Amino acid sequence: MKNIEFERKLEDLKTPETDNLKHQQLLKITILNAKKSSQIGIVFLIVPCLFLLGVFIKYKLGLDFKIFTALEDLMVKLDKSFYLKWISPLLLVGLPLISIVMNSLAITHFYWDKVKKELLITIKYRLANIILLIISIGIAAIFILYAIVENIHHRP
Secondary structure, X not given: OHHHHHHHHHHHOOOOOOHHHHHXXXXXXXXXXXXXXXXXXXXXXHHHHHHHHHHHXXXXXXXXXXXXXXXXXXXXXXXXXXXXXXXXXXXXXXXHHHHHHHHHHHHEEEEEEOOOOEEEEEEOOOHHHHHHHHHHHHHHHHHHHHHHHHHOOOOO
Protein backbone atom coordinates (compact mmCIF):
# COMPACT_ATOMS: atom_id res chain seq x y z
CA MET A 1 0.00 0.00 0.00
CA LYS A 2 2.78 2.40 0.86
CA ASN A 3 4.63 1.66 -2.37
CA ILE A 4 1.58 2.45 -4.50
CA GLU A 5 1.08 5.82 -2.76
CA PHE A 6 4.77 6.61 -3.12
CA GLU A 7 4.68 5.81 -6.84
CA ARG A 8 1.64 8.05 -7.33
CA LYS A 9 3.38 10.92 -5.56
CA LEU A 10 6.42 10.47 -7.76
CA GLU A 11 4.26 10.45 -10.90
CA ASP A 12 2.52 13.65 -9.81
CA LEU A 13 5.79 15.52 -9.27
CA LYS A 14 6.43 18.37 -11.64
CA THR A 15 9.51 17.78 -13.78
CA PRO A 16 12.03 20.58 -14.16
CA GLU A 17 12.32 22.43 -17.46
CA THR A 18 15.51 21.91 -19.41
CA ASP A 19 15.31 25.09 -21.51
CA ASN A 20 17.55 26.94 -19.07
CA LEU A 21 20.42 24.53 -19.73
CA LYS A 22 20.67 25.66 -23.34
CA HIS A 23 23.31 28.29 -22.61
CA GLN A 24 25.73 25.61 -21.42
CA GLN A 25 25.61 23.94 -24.83
CA LEU A 26 26.43 27.11 -26.79
CA LEU A 27 29.79 27.58 -28.39
CA LYS A 28 31.41 30.41 -26.48
CA ILE A 29 33.94 32.36 -28.49
CA THR A 30 36.16 34.81 -26.70
CA ILE A 31 36.71 38.24 -28.14
CA LEU A 32 40.43 38.07 -27.35
CA ASN A 33 42.77 35.17 -26.71
CA ALA A 34 43.39 34.87 -22.96
CA LYS A 35 47.06 33.86 -23.23
CA LYS A 36 48.01 36.55 -25.75
CA SER A 37 46.13 39.26 -23.87
CA SER A 38 47.92 38.37 -20.64
CA GLN A 39 51.30 38.53 -22.41
CA ILE A 40 50.48 41.88 -24.00
CA GLY A 41 49.11 43.11 -20.64
CA ILE A 42 52.45 42.31 -18.98
CA VAL A 43 54.28 44.31 -21.65
CA PHE A 44 51.88 47.24 -21.19
CA LEU A 45 52.46 47.28 -17.43
CA ILE A 46 56.28 47.31 -17.54
CA VAL A 47 56.67 51.08 -18.05
CA PRO A 48 54.18 52.20 -15.35
CA CYS A 49 55.55 49.63 -12.87
CA LEU A 50 59.14 50.75 -13.49
CA PHE A 51 58.11 54.37 -13.03
CA LEU A 52 56.33 53.57 -9.74
CA LEU A 53 59.33 51.55 -8.58
CA GLY A 54 61.66 54.45 -9.39
CA VAL A 55 59.47 56.94 -7.53
CA PHE A 56 59.28 54.63 -4.51
CA ILE A 57 63.06 54.05 -4.46
CA LYS A 58 63.89 57.73 -4.89
CA TYR A 59 61.36 59.39 -2.62
CA LYS A 60 60.53 56.77 0.01
CA LEU A 61 63.84 54.96 0.37
CA GLY A 62 66.01 58.01 -0.36
CA LEU A 63 68.19 56.20 -2.89
CA ASP A 64 69.10 58.14 -6.01
CA PHE A 65 69.78 56.01 -9.08
CA LYS A 66 70.87 57.96 -12.13
CA ILE A 67 68.64 56.01 -14.49
CA PHE A 68 65.49 56.95 -12.57
CA THR A 69 66.59 60.56 -12.27
CA ALA A 70 67.25 60.66 -16.02
CA LEU A 71 63.80 59.17 -16.68
CA GLU A 72 62.20 61.75 -14.42
CA ASP A 73 64.08 64.59 -16.14
CA LEU A 74 63.00 63.26 -19.53
CA MET A 75 59.36 63.22 -18.45
CA VAL A 76 59.65 66.80 -17.15
CA LYS A 77 61.04 67.88 -20.54
CA LEU A 78 58.20 66.10 -22.33
CA ASP A 79 55.63 67.84 -20.13
CA LYS A 80 57.06 71.25 -21.07
CA SER A 81 56.81 70.52 -24.79
CA PHE A 82 53.45 71.51 -26.27
CA TYR A 83 53.31 68.62 -28.75
CA LEU A 84 54.80 65.84 -26.60
CA LYS A 85 53.14 66.46 -23.23
CA TRP A 86 50.54 63.76 -23.91
CA ILE A 87 53.15 60.95 -24.03
CA SER A 88 53.63 60.51 -20.27
CA PRO A 89 49.87 60.31 -19.47
CA LEU A 90 49.46 57.90 -22.35
CA LEU A 91 52.22 55.65 -21.05
CA LEU A 92 51.34 55.85 -17.35
CA VAL A 93 47.54 55.79 -17.52
CA GLY A 94 46.64 54.74 -21.06
CA LEU A 95 48.59 51.50 -21.10
CA PRO A 96 47.03 50.17 -17.85
CA LEU A 97 43.57 51.16 -19.14
CA ILE A 98 44.19 49.25 -22.39
CA SER A 99 45.37 46.29 -20.32
CA ILE A 100 42.14 46.45 -18.28
CA VAL A 101 40.01 46.35 -21.43
CA MET A 102 42.03 43.56 -23.05
CA ASN A 103 42.07 41.28 -20.02
CA SER A 104 38.38 41.92 -19.33
CA LEU A 105 37.45 40.96 -22.88
CA ALA A 106 39.63 37.85 -22.68
CA ILE A 107 37.81 36.36 -19.70
CA THR A 108 34.20 37.40 -20.41
CA HIS A 109 31.78 35.90 -22.90
CA PHE A 110 28.56 37.55 -23.97
CA TYR A 111 25.48 35.91 -25.51
CA TRP A 112 22.19 37.66 -26.32
CA ASP A 113 19.17 35.34 -26.39
CA LYS A 114 16.67 37.07 -28.68
CA VAL A 115 13.76 34.81 -27.78
CA LYS A 116 13.98 35.31 -24.01
CA LYS A 117 15.54 38.78 -24.27
CA GLU A 118 18.36 37.79 -21.94
CA LEU A 119 22.00 38.76 -21.92
CA LEU A 120 24.14 35.92 -20.62
CA ILE A 121 27.55 36.96 -19.33
CA THR A 122 30.06 34.27 -18.45
CA ILE A 123 33.37 34.95 -16.76
CA LYS A 124 36.03 32.31 -17.17
CA TYR A 125 38.53 31.73 -14.41
CA ARG A 126 41.90 32.60 -15.97
CA LEU A 127 44.24 33.38 -13.09
CA ALA A 128 46.86 35.27 -15.14
CA ASN A 129 44.25 37.55 -16.70
CA ILE A 130 42.52 38.20 -13.38
CA ILE A 131 45.81 39.07 -11.65
CA LEU A 132 46.79 41.41 -14.49
CA LEU A 133 43.33 42.97 -14.37
CA ILE A 134 43.69 43.71 -10.66
CA ILE A 135 47.22 45.10 -11.07
CA SER A 136 46.12 47.25 -14.01
CA ILE A 137 43.19 48.66 -12.05
CA GLY A 138 45.52 49.45 -9.14
CA ILE A 139 48.10 51.21 -11.31
CA ALA A 140 45.49 53.22 -13.21
CA ALA A 141 43.82 54.19 -9.92
CA ILE A 142 47.15 55.33 -8.44
CA PHE A 143 47.93 57.64 -11.36
CA ILE A 144 44.38 58.97 -11.72
CA LEU A 145 44.07 59.69 -7.98
CA TYR A 146 47.50 61.34 -8.02
CA ALA A 147 46.42 63.58 -10.91
CA ILE A 148 43.22 64.52 -9.09
CA VAL A 149 44.93 65.26 -5.78
CA GLU A 150 47.79 67.17 -7.45
CA ASN A 151 45.41 69.44 -9.36
CA ILE A 152 42.95 70.25 -6.57
CA HIS A 153 43.23 73.88 -5.64
CA HIS A 154 42.61 74.44 -1.96
CA ARG A 155 40.83 77.67 -1.14
CA PRO A 156 41.27 79.16 2.34
